[in-house]
Amino acid sequence: MPDSTTARAAPAARPLMPTGVGYADGDYVPVEQLSVSVLDYGFTRSDVTYDVVHVWDGRFFRLEHHLDRFLKSMAALRMAIPHDRDAIRAILMECVRRTGLREAYVAMVCTRGRPPPGVRDLRQCRNRFMAYALPFVWIASPEKQRSGLSAVIATRPRIPPQSVDPTVKNYHWLDMDRALFEAYDAGADTVILPSLEGTVTEGPGFNAFAVIGDVVVTPDSGVLEGITRQTVIDLCRRKGIAIEVRPVTLAEFRDADEIFIASTAGGVMPVTRLDGRILGNGAPGAVTSRIRDLYWAWHRDAADTTPIAYED
Ligand SMILES: Cc1ncc(COP(=O)(O)O)c(C=O)c1O
Structure with missing residues (x-):
């Protein structure tokens, strides 16, 4: 049995965020705080791709199919991000885990991003990856x-x-x-x-x-x-x-x-x-x-x- 004076206290459980969790640039935030610049070409040109997978009864459904399609879409648009497939999977998992939701709508998004000031060359844009998990979305209830x-x-x-x-x-x-x-x-x-x-x-x-x-x-x-x-x-x-x-x-x-x-x-x-x-x-x-x-x-x-x- 650990000595109570030396044992480290268990970290306090983080409160769940059932209304949604977003991820960008290494941080997990309440989904309302996830934002994109008005100067991002994803916004000004719809130069963006995304994918949506759902979680049902606590499990992703066909997650690898969605990751295949997302990576293929990014390649088709000549986008690159610093996360590989395993890292994207882990981020999606973490978004859902932090919501605590058993049924969720989980999106991964890659925008063209912005070129450096004064430049309009698409090849110089820093592509931007974001993800979020929300309560399950029904097209029809x-x-x-x-x-x-x-x-x-x-x-x-x-x-x-x-x-x-x-x-x-x-x-x-x-x-x-x-x-x-x-x-x-x-x-x-x-x-x-x-x-x-x-x-x-x-x-x-x-x-x-x-x-x-x-x-x-x-x-x-x-x-x-x-x-x-x-x-x-x-x-x-x-x-x-x-x-x-x-x-x-x-x-x-x-x-x-x-x-x-x-x-x-x-x-x-x-x-x-x-x-x-x-x-x-x-x-x-x-x-x-x-x-x-x-x-x-x-x-x-x-x-x-x-x-x-x-x-x-
Ligand atoms: C235009 C369009 N077609 C089809 C689908 C259905 O695709 P999936 O079954 O992968 O959700 C979607 C999903 O958002 C869509 O946007």
């Missing part, structure tokens, strides 16, 4: 998911992939924000954007799927390769549900038996009304509901989850 969402197809197309690569996760959201106002004006919950060619792309924060007969279809290009989208593809293949990754025309989408959207911010979410048309009997369809259940069940799979080390 669990209550809304029980009834299903209503969506419209936007009148204007998504930014073409030839101009801004949608597989590099980005903040070029003006097309999607404008489309969201179309949805609000139509009394709908959300919006799905067409491509210039008249196929389906994606929506603000999610990939789109249709069920046509007993086949699940989702666009093959012109979209972010969502990790939730990949999980749906993987689980369909594992469970013998027919899945096609191919161009999806607006006409067949409008005519689909079921529609659902997929995102880290909420998982698999049924759409039961499109442009005012009620799908099926107006309730989430059988295929969508099955995929949604399988998706959440996957969160108990140790191979694809990383437990948070909550202990101090």
